[in-house]
Amino acid sequence: MKDNQKEIFPIVNERGEVIGKATRGECHSGSHLLHPVVHLHVLNSRSELYLQKRPEWKDIQPGKWDTAVGGHIDYGETPETALVREVSEELGITEFTPECVGMYVFESQRESELVYVHRTIYDGPIHPSAEELDGGRFWSAEEIQEAIGKGLLTPNFESEYKRFIDFLKI
Numbered sequence: 001m002k003d004n005q006k007e008i009f010p011i012v013n014e015r016g017e018v019i020g021k022a023t024r025g026e027c028h029s030g031s032h033l034l035h036p037v038v039h040l041h042v043l044n045s046r047s048e049l050y051l052q053k054r055p056e057w058k059d060i061q062p063g064k065w066d067t068a069v070g071g072h073i074d075y076g077e078t079p080e081t082a083l084v085r086e087v088s089e090e091l092g093i094t095e096f097t098p099e100c101v102g103m104y105v106f107e108s109q110r111e112s113e114l115v116y117v118h119r120t121i122y123d124g125p126i127h128p129s130a131e132e133l134d135g136g137r138f139w140s141a142e143e144i145q146e147a148i149g150k151g152l153l154t155p156n157f158e159s160e161y162k163r164f165i166d167f168l169k170i
Contacts, residue, residue: 005059008075009035012114014105021075028059032112034105038083039160040069040098041119042091042126047170048138050126052090054154055134060110061154065147068136070156079116091136092127096120101167106156108148119167141169 005025011033012017027035042050050068054061070085078164087093098118106113127146130137139147144161147153153161161168 007072009072010017010075012036014104014114015105016079016114017056017169018075024072024105028111030110032107034114035073035111036073036079036082036116038069038071038073038079038116039067040083040087040096041101041117041164041168042068042093043119043121043168043170044095044123044138045121045170046138048140048142049137049168050091050136051144051153051157052136053134055132060108063134064157065139065152066154066157067160073116083116083118088152089140090129090132092129093122093124096122101164104160104163105157108155111154115156117164121170134150 005137007024008021009024009027011020011022013019021034027033051065052068054064056062069087069090073082083098098120101117101119103116106115148158
């Protein structure tokens with residue numbers, strides 16, 4: 001499997017206003033065209049955080065552990081609609097109550113993303129997509145702290161975890 005490099009993403013300003021569009025390939029080429037994504041942190045009632053394992057075929061951070069749900073907002077889609085779609089696609093969860101945690105710009109060598117961050121408390125069944133993920137599991141805060149800086153977690157997750165740590169607890 002491979003990411004569709006011709007998929008169309010909205011280009012936005014730092015307030016999330018759409019100012020254009022570009023392909024996934026253009027957005028991930030080092031152009032730093034700011035494009036929006038949604039993240040959902042899934043906590044269970046034991047204050048453990050669910051992380052997904054990125055498959056080796058991904059074009060960004062293959063094989064690393066990442067936010068429970070992370071996905072691009074399609075051109076013409078709202079962040080709320082994208083969040084519901086991505087959560088269903090990636091984890092098979094259709095009934096959840098998202099809480100907005102914040103929004104920030106993440107930059108790497110390859111891209112710039114406007115990240116809409118959410119969390120939910122969820123103890124129901126999780127069915128990670130076999131097509132999109134290499135599985136996932138709940139991690140304790142201690143396990144996450146131990147893994148930070150060791151190349152197991154995506155830099156984006158590490159940065160976001162540190163930024164929003166107070167919101168990633170029950």
